Amino acid sequence: MNNFFNEDKLQEECGVFGIYKTDKEMQCAQLIYYGLYALQHRGQESAGIATNFEGKIDHYKDMGLVTEVFRGDVLSELKGNIGIGHVRYSTTGESHIENAQPLVVNHKNTQIALAHNGNLVNAKALREMLEDTGVVFQTTIDTEVIVNLLARGLKHGVVDSIKRVVDIIKGAYAIVITTEDMLIGVRDPHGLRPLCLGRTKNGGYVLSSESCALDTIGAELIRDVEPGEIVVIDSEGVKSFSQNNWVKKRLCIFELIYFARPDSVMDGTSVYLSRHNAGKILARESFVEADVVIGVPDSGIPAAIGFAEASGIPFGMGLIKNKYIGRTFIQPTQALREEGVMIKLNALKENVAGKRVIIVDDSIVRGTTSKKLVELLRNAGAKEVHFRVTSPPVAHTCHFGIDTPYRRELVGAMKTVDEIRDMIGADTLAFISNGGLIESVGGGTGYCSACFDGDYPMEVPVLED
Numbered sequence: 001m002n003n004f005f006n007e008d009k010l011q012e013e014c015g016v017f018g019i020y021k022t023d024k025e026m027q028c029a030q031l032i033y034y035g036l037y038a039l040q041h042r043g044q045e046s047a048g049i050a051t052n053f054e055g056k057i058d059h060y061k062d063m064g065l066v067t068e069v070f071r072g073d074v075l076s077e078l079k080g081n082i083g084i085g086h087v088r089y090s091t092t093g094e095s096h097i098e099n100a101q102p103l104v105v106n107h108k109n110t111q112i113a114l115a116h117n118g119n120l121v122n123a124k125a126l127r128e129m130l131e132d133t134g135v136v137f138q139t140t141i142d143t144e145v146i147v148n149l150l151a152r153g154l155k156h157g158v159v160d161s162i163k164r165v166v167d168i169i170k171g172a173y174a175i176v177i178t179t180e181d182m183l184i185g186v187r188d189p190h191g192l193r194p195l196c197l198g199r200t201k202n203g204g205y206v207l208s209s210e211s212c213a214l215d216t217i218g219a220e221l222i223r224d225v226e227p228g229e230i231v232v233i234d235s236e237g238v239k240s241f242s243q244n245n246w247v248k249k250r251l252c253i254f255e256l257i258y259f260a261r262p263d264s265v266m267d268g269t270s271v272y273l274s275r276h277n278a279g280k281i282l283a284r285e286s287f288v289e290a291d292v293v294i295g296v297p298d299s300g301i302p303a304a305i306g307f308a309e310a311s312g313i314p315f316g317m318g319l320i321k322n323k324y325i326g327r328t329f330i331q332p333t334q335a336l337r338e339e340g341v342m343i344k345l346n347a348l349k350e351n352v353a354g355k356r357v358i359i360v361d362d363s364i365v366r367g368t369t370s371k372k373l374v375e376l377l378r379n380a381g382a383k384e385v386h387f388r389v390t391s392p393p394v395a396h397t398c399h400f401g402i403d404t405p406y407r408r409e410l411v412g413a414m415k416t417v418d419e420i421r422d423m424i425g426a427d428t429l430a431f432i433s434n435g436g437l438i439e440s441v442g443g444g445t446g447y448c449s450a451c452f453d454g455d456y457p458m459e460v461p462v463l464e465d
Contacts, residue, residue, distance in 0.1 A: 014088040015039030016115045018176035018207040020183040020233045021081040029078035032085040038213035043087035046100035050113035051080030052178040057111040061100040084176040086115035107151040112179045116143040118172035118193040119401040172400035183233040189245035191227030205233045210264040250448035250457040258362045278390035278440035279306025286430030291355040294318025303390045304360040316351040353381030363391045367411040371424040387426040392452040399460040
């Protein structure tokens with residue numbers, strides 16, 4: 001991804017961050033800002049922070065990047081030692097300010113702030129049920145369904161209310177909540193969306209979508225929040241509660257392939273090493289004679305290095321990314337979106353001209369960007385272009401917070417590998433095998449790879465093609 005919109009890539013919904021500072025005189029907004037800045041790659045559409053001081057919650061959110069939203073005196077006006085933050089890319093709900101998070105609601109004498117990463121597969125049915133009971137919705141996002149269900153059960157206590165909610169909602173979610181004098185984290189029973197727990201140097205605690213955000217504020221990673229776990233942080237420390245859902249762990253494998261920052265560790269797996277391993281395995285599975293191996297910035301670089309090491313072919317910088325395209329790059333027509341590749345990336349002619357080039361990327365979804373990349377290299381004088389991909393063909397729609405199109409738009413569902421090769425104009429094309437992909441992340445069965453194999457961890461809606 002990271003830091004610009006790519007029409008041919010999968011897009012993840014958002015990132016969440018929360019902090020509990022033991023000293024009530026210490027303000028947490030600045031640290032949340034830094035945490036969100038580290039998670040900016042997970043969402044560049046909107047950003048928000050809600051802070052809690054003795055149960056009184058204040059918040060601020062707007063459209064734009066973290067640095068654009070929190071200007072001037074905004075942070076200094078957000079008082080409190082407990083807080084949560086959110087960066088968003090929309091998969092469910094339109095791109096409007098009312099859909100920005102965190103959501104803050106008043107319920108009787110209690111305020112709740114909640115931020116959510118993921119998608120619910122039964123959100124539509126739950127929303128209709130709530131509307132039938134008189135609930136009026138202000139947004140079009142799944143998160144408002146969750147916060148309404150939570151508020152309805154607060155008479156039973158916060159933890160019991162959360163347990164009741166997770167018995168009802170189905171899908172992928174990593175949630176951070178602040179209410180009363182607590183910071184709470186909740187991870188879905190399958191662990192589809194990531195969430196980790198850290199500790200600050202002065203004894204506070206942090207919840208984050210990725211461990212890289214802990215590093216940014218000098219916090220230590222304690223562990224990942226377990227699938228199905230509810231973590232409650234208050235003046236007495238950390239308490240853990242389990243949910244009553246006995247299902248297999250299925251972390252979204254695309255977190256390791258593409259979404260997460262390479263300096264993050266996710267459920268014990270180094271994101272960088274998993275990508276590096278994928279490149280080595282890809283070289284073993286689909287070696288081809290060439291003069292140089294290049295990677296597509298950013299997530300393709302570690303894999304290209306691994307491919308080069310395993311193949312003995314030198315690694316080189318073949319594509320340069322414009323680092324100053326900060327905002328989401330969306331154009332109104334497909335033609336303009338495709339031309340946008342020229343703005344985001346440029347070929348380094350000195351390293352590719354007259355050479356047989358292996359280009360390593362993390363995925364091919366629609367194929368439009370891959371075609372443009374091949375054209376860039378050929379226009380720069382590449383003699384041959386061999387495309388290698390560190391994920392299998394994307395052939396199935398995701399329902400859990402990743403914005404994949406209908407199957408008819410997925411080139412892996414509609415074309416053979418040879419047909420895709422012809423479409424993008426490469427001399428050869430190879431994808432990593434399903435077995436190779438699992439090997440790259442350490443093996444086991446603890447991953448959701450439904451976008452490749454159609455094996456969903458739960459019943460999902462049937463979408464028209």
